Amino acid sequence: MRISVYRFNPETDKEPYMESFEVQETQGMMVRDALLLIKEKDPTFTFRHSCGEGVCGSDSININGRNGLGCITRTEDLKQPIEVRPVPGMPIIRDLVVDMSQFYHQYRAVKPYMIRHDPVPEVEVLQSPEERDKLDGLYECILCGCCSTACPSFWWNPDKFRGPAALLQSWRFLADSRDQATTERLSELDGPYRLFRCHSIMNCVDVCPKGLNPTKAIGKIKQLMLKNMV
Amino acid sequence: MKLPRRSFDALVIGAGGGGLRAALQLSQADASVAVVSKVFPTRSHTVAAQGGINAALANVLPDNWHWHMFDTVKGSDYLGDQDAIEYMCRAASKLVYELEHAGVPFSRLDNGRIYQRPFGGQSQNFGGDQAARTCAAADRTGHAMLHALYQQNIRAKTSFFDEYFAIDLLKDEDGIVTGALVMDIETGEPLIIEAKTTLLATGGAGQIYRTNTNAKINTGDGMAMALRAGIPLQDMEFFQFHPTGIAGRGMLLTEGARGEGGYLLNKDGERFMERYAPHAKDLASRDVVSRAISTEVREGRGCGPNGDHVMLKLDHLGEEVINKRLPGIRSMAKTFMNIDLAHEPVPVFPTAHYTMGGIPTNRYGQVVAPMGNTPEEEIPGLYAVGECACVSVHGANRLGGNSLLDIVVFGRAAGNHMIEYLRKNRYHKGIDESSIEQAVNRLQRWERSGDGESIPDLKREMQQIMETYCGVFRTEDVLQEGVEKMLALEKRLENAVLTDHSMVFNTARIEALEMQNLMAVALATVHSALNRKESRGAHSRIDYTERDDVHWMKHSLYSMDGHAMEYKPVRTKPLTVEAFPPKPRVY
Numbered sequence: 017m018r019i020s021v022y023r024f025n026p027e028t029d030k031e032p033y034m035e036s037f038e039v040q041e042t043q044g045m046m047v048r049d050a051l052l053l054i055k056e057k058d059p060t061f062t063f064r065h066s067c068g069e070g071v072c073g074s075d076s077i078n079i080n081g082r083n084g085l086g087c088i089t090r091t092e093d094l095k096q097p098i099e100v101r102p103v104p105g106m107p108i109i110r111d112l113v114v115d116m117s118q119f120y121h122q123y124r125a126v127k128p129y130m131i132r133h134d135p136v137p138e139v140e141v142l143q144s145p146e147e148r149d150k151l152d153g154l155y156e157c158i159l160c161g162c163c164s165t166a167c168p169s170f171w172w173n174p175d176k177f178r179g180p181a182a183l184l185q186s187w188r189f190l191a192d193s194r195d196q197a198t199t200e201r202l203s204e205l206d207g208p209y210r211l212f213r214c215h216s217i218m219n220c221v222d223v224c225p226k227g228l229n230p231t232k233a234i235g236k237i238k239q240l241m242l243k244n245m246v
Numbered sequence: 247m248k249l250p251r252r253s254f255d256a257l258v259i260g261a262g263g264g265g266l267r268a269a270l271q272l273s274q275a276d277a278s279v280a281v282v283s284k285v286f287p288t289r290s291h292t293v294a295a296q297g298g299i300n301a302a303l304a305n306v307l308p309d310n311w312h313w314h315m316f317d318t319v320k321g322s323d324y325l326g327d328q329d330a331i332e333y334m335c336r337a338a339s340k341l342v343y344e345l346e347h348a349g350v351p352f353s354r355l356d357n358g359r360i361y362q363r364p365f366g367g368q369s370q371n372f373g374g375d376q377a378a379r380t381c382a383a384a385d386r387t388g389h390a391m392l393h394a395l396y397q398q399n400i401r402a403k404t405s406f407f408d409e410y411f412a413i414d415l416l417k418d419e420d421g422i423v424t425g426a427l428v429m430d431i432e433t434g435e436p437l438i439i440e441a442k443t444t445l446l447a448t449g450g451a452g453q454i455y456r457t458n459t460n461a462k463i464n465t466g467d468g469m470a471m472a473l474r475a476g477i478p479l480q481d482m483e484f485f486q487f488h489p490t491g492i493a494g495r496g497m498l499l500t501e502g503a504r505g506e507g508g509y510l511l512n513k514d515g516e517r518f519m520e521r522y523a524p525h526a527k528d529l530a531s532r533d534v535v536s537r538a539i540s541t542e543v544r545e546g547r548g549c550g551p552n553g554d555h556v557m558l559k560l561d562h563l564g565e566e567v568i569n570k571r572l573p574g575i576r577s578m579a580k581t582f583m584n585i586d587l588a589h590e591p592v593p594v595f596p597t598a599h600y601t602m603g604g605i606p607t608n609r610y611g612q613v614v615a616p617m618g619n620t621p622e623e624e625i626p627g628l629y630a631v632g633e634c635a636c637v638s639v640h641g642a643n644r645l646g647g648n649s650l651l652d653i654v655v656f657g658r659a660a661g662n663h664m665i666e667y668l669r670k671n672r673y674h675k676g677i678d679e680s681s682i683e684q685a686v687n688r689l690q691r692w693e694r695s696g697d698g699e700s701i702p703d704l705k706r707e708m709q710q711i712m713e714t715y716c717g718v719f720r721t722e723d724v725l726q727e728g729v730e731k732m733l734a735l736e737k738r739l740e741n742a743v744l745t746d747h748s749m750v751f752n753t754a755r756i757e758a759l760e761m762q763n764l765m766a767v768a769l770a771t772v773h774s775a776l777n778r779k780e781s782r783g784a785h786s787r788i789d790y791t792e793r794d795d796v797h798w799m800k801h802s803l804y805s806m807d808g809h810a811m812e813y814k815p816v817r818t819k820p821l822t823v824e825a826f827p828p829k830p831r832v833y
Contacts, residue, residue: 027748044582056702059754060746064285067461069497069578071389072289088581109432110751116286129397130349140346142358148351155351155383155390159288192349 017041018097019050021061025110032108034099041091047079047100048086051112063112070225073158076103076165077112083162083223103165105174118174119161119181126178126186126204131197147193154188154233156226157181163220163230169213176209180220180230183211187233190240202241211237249427249438249682254280254405255668257425257441259412259468261287263388264632264653265447266395268611271661273402277668280439282407282428284463284756287396291449291461292653295388296500296574297365298380299345299654300647301338305359306378308370311335314379316826318648321367321531322641323783324799324828325481327817330609330637334648334655336821341654342381349394352383353571363505363571367531367645367833376529380647385500385574388650410437411756412467414685415444415475415628418675423475423628425677427685431756434749436689438682442671443627443664446472446605446613447657450633453760454768455598455717456709459491459498468634470763472605473770477615477625478803478812480636482603482767483774483785486644487718489535491597493555495582499575499594501646504528506571508560510539511591512547518556523833530833533643533784536596540718543595550593557591564588596718601767602644602784603774604636606803611635611660616803621814627671629664631656638801641816642783692758698743701758708735708761708768716772721789725776732765732772739765770804777811778802795828 017039024032039053048065055061063086065075070088077086078101080094091098106114132141164170164179178186186205189195205211211234220230256272258265261283272279283290302309315335319326346352346360353361360381368377383390399406413427416438425440448468452460469479489510490499504510509528512518522538523530530538539556548554560568568576568588579587606614606622611629614622631637632653639652715728739761746754780794781787803812818825 025748026750044584055753059700059702059744060748062751062753066285066289066463067291067294069294070581071294071386071574072285072291072461074285074289113751115432120286124400127401129401130347130394132347136347138343140343140352140360143354144358145354145356148354151351155393156386158293158389159286189349192351194349 017050017091019054020097020099021051021054021112022101023111024108025060036097045091046087047089047091047098048075050091050098051086051100062110071158073160076160076162077101078103083166085160085162085225088225103161105165105171116161119164119179122178122182123159123185126182127197127201128185128189130189130192130195132194133196141194143193150191151188153228154184154191157184157228158226160225162223162225166219166223168217168219169215173209173213177213178205178210180234183214183237184228184230184233187237190237202244205237205241249436251438251440252280253440253674254278255442256280256664257282257439257444258447259426259445260290260447260449260634261406262290262447262449262632262653263292263391263395263650264657265445266392266399267654267657268445268447268631268661268664269404270395270398270402271658272664273399273404275665277665278405280405280407280441281399282410282412282426282439284409284411284431286408287406288393290392291464292388292392294461294498295650296385296498297502297505298363298382298387298647299342299391299650300365300379300645301342301381301651302335302379303339303342303360303362303381305355306362309377309379311338312823313370313372313377314338316372317367317369318639318645319826320831321643321645323643323793323831324795325638325641325782325801325816327638328820328825329817330639332820332823333609334639334651337655338651341651341658345391345394345654348398350383350390352381363502364529365505365646366501366529366535376526380502380505382502384570385502385572391650411759412471413689413759415471416677416685417475417681419678422626422675424675427682429689432751434752436686438677440674440677442674443629443667445611445660445664446630446634447632448634450601451764451767452598452601454709454712454764454771456713457491457496458598459488459496460598465760465764466601466634466767467760467763468630469604470766472613472630473766473806477605477613478805479770480603480606480801480803481638481774482770482804483778483802484602484642484783485598485771486532486600486602486784487536487596488599489532489539489596490558490594492579492582493593493595496597497578497582498597498599499558499579499592500572501532503558503560503572503575506567507563508558511557511559512542513549513553514547518542518547526833531643532646534833536718537786539596555593555595558594559591560587561589561591600644600649601633602636602640602642604634605630607631607635607637609637609659610663611656612663616812616814627667629660631660642785692744692755693747694743695747696743698741699738701742701754701761704735704739704742705761705764708732708764711735712768712772716775718786720775720785720787722776725772728772729776732769736765736769766806769809773809773811774802774804799828
């Protein structure tokens with residue numbers, strides 16, 4: 017199987033380039049397995065990975081033009097030669113490793129934590145199964161960044177637009193019956209950029225390896241904002 | 247050499263649940279905290295824990311902490327320290343409520359309370375009917391907890407050093423730990439982090455085995471750092487094999503699958519656990535179920551063309567239960583085996599999962615070692631929690647749902663004790679130059695070039711040796727051979743070289759540093775296993791089939807220097823209640 021990977025080492029390379037490798041394809045092989053075989057041939061080849069089962073979110077990469085996780089993308093489902101590049105729009109550190117600082121900054125900016133103003137009870141805060149169901153499709157986010165780095169609005173304004181991942185987290189707390197910071201959260205997102213740069217292009221939904229729907233979450237925030245205004 | 251230096255009150259190495267829970271306690275008390283992690287915090291392996299966290303909330307069935315304590319002591323095969331176990335089980339409910347308040351999206355019952363499911367080794371009334379003690383967020387409990395703890399640390403303004411690799415602990419002239427040498431992975435630059443108190447929370451070492459449920463990052467870094475600092479490791483022979491890893495691949499399928507009503511079948515379609523554990527059946531302790539599966543396969547009742555696995559059957563639960571309670575493993579079986587477990591059984595086999603042993607601590611998380619007169623002398627300012635530590639609440643066999651509990655209970659306890667320590671130790675003690683030099687040498691050793699073996703080859707060989715010579719069933723001859731092979735491999739590692747000496751994000755160098763850690767931990771494991779001549783919990787000797795409480799109800803302590811073994815008594819006296827004396831362990 018031929019696989020072509022993006023190479024750039026700032027210590028030795030002036031320009032990035034694509035390098036092609038031949039690796040033995042095996043039954044049930046994932047892209048990460050293929051990248052590991054490349055690393056055995058060339059130990060300088062660099063990429064992030066850890067859990068190998070799609071829960072840690074380390075190995076977000078661009079595979080044949082589409083963002084995804086290397087460890088749960090089967091090679092047999094891909095057109096060959098497979099082309100692997102870093103996720104787009106982020107500064108490159110080395111080969112497939114990108115600088116995710118901007119992405120994490122936007123995540124922190126939406127106050128992604130439970131805020132309650134009432135004193136907490138000595139037991140759990142009650143929540144009905146129906147209220148809890150509203151968090152499904154939101155809390156499962158693994159912060160891999162596939163969505164935000166596939167979003168043209170985020171490419172253009174990574175410093176101002178929160179991006180799909182952060183906004184999904186924002187809605188995760190707005191939708192939680194236990195959270196008590198709705199007004200603060202909504203006012204933080206006001207203005208032309210932070211939320212409203214989303215133009216419903218829906219690349220985020222298309223690429224999310226966990227099957228989540230940031231566009232829908234963003235729509236819900238907009239609805240809630242409107243409702244609170246009238 | 248003049249290295250850049252940062253100073254904090256407290257240094258936490260590792261950003262899984264244990265490290266983050268401790269950091270939160272410290273940050274909320276206005277201590278300045280540096281959390282060093284070789285991966286971005288939410289990539290830590292706590293994220294992969296599925297089934298849940300034990301606490302006797304009694305939301306589903308009657309329960310109380312004392313029954314939980316009994317089950318944990320029994321599950322530990324009487325090697326767990328009963329003071330620490332009492333402390334953990336008493337604290338459990340409070341810690342779970344705290345997590346709930348921190349935002350963990352626990353699944354819910356109709357009355358709005360936290361959902362709890364049955365798990366292995368749980369009973370009501372000291373060995374009676376099955377209990378339902380495991381609080382769950384579907385089958386993504388670890389993920390939900392890790393994210394919530396990271397989020398609360400953002401709120402508390404903890405300082406994070408993401409993608410920094412800890413090289414070694416640093417000490418002052420009196421040998422007190424006063425920080426660590428770390429390396430910024432992105433730039434390859436070393437950095438000294440000076441701290442008044444240091445916590446190791448670096449997780450387990452599942453990568454010593456070939457087939458494991460663990461992430462690539464689980465390389466026993468903190469355990470090896472402790473060994474190099476002259477601290478022994480405790481009870482390393484006890485390595486948990488999880489009964490239901492995906493056969494041949496290793497990915498974990500939660501015990502919650504059996505908790506929700508799934509069961510195991512051999513090639514004859516027999517529900518074989520009924521023979522091994524007539525009462526608890528598929529919800530016996532993990533060591534019992536793993537041995538049963540291995541025995542079925544060895545005796546020719548395994549499934550598949552090679553007869554090398556058994557089947558986990560879940561399809562009778564119905565799609566609704568599976569989608570609600572086990573969505574994560576359904577998707578995993580689909581991804582890796584192309585099997586929809588809502589409709590057909592999944593092939594499973596015991597898989598290396600959890601390091602019961604680790605850095606010896608007391609129930610405050612303080613590292614204790616036989617330094618002077620007693621076997622448990624506290625080492626000032628140094629703490630350890632979670633899988634890298636051995637407190638010891640899991641003893642010879644950990645119960646499912648007790649590891650997520652362990653990390654938050656002792657993460658919090660260590661955080662609190664560190665705050666106390668900071669009150670009495672207000673000033674930095676300084677770092678001895680020779681200690682810096684030693685740590686820098688560990689890093690510079692990999693600058694060597696020329697001929698030598700490659701790290702990936704050596705790692706593969708080590709994992710194979712450990713699997714073959716130190717697996718589920720053990721004997722003297724096989725372990726002895728394992729020790730010799732590992733010692734030979736250790737020699738070869740000394741001559742290994744890197745071909746990539748670049749500075750920027752050099753993962754080959756990180757893997758070499760990790761390999762040295764794995765080697766130290768694997769040596770500790772195989773030596774400890776060879777020396778324990780009895781069967782207890784996860785340590786199963788074919789040549790010593792019985793538990794021997796007269797000679798072996800004691801903790802092992804392995805030191806790196808000369809691979810020496812020492813032993814210390816089990817703490818059988820609980821804090822307030824009567825001790826649970828050892829009894830034959832049947833499920």
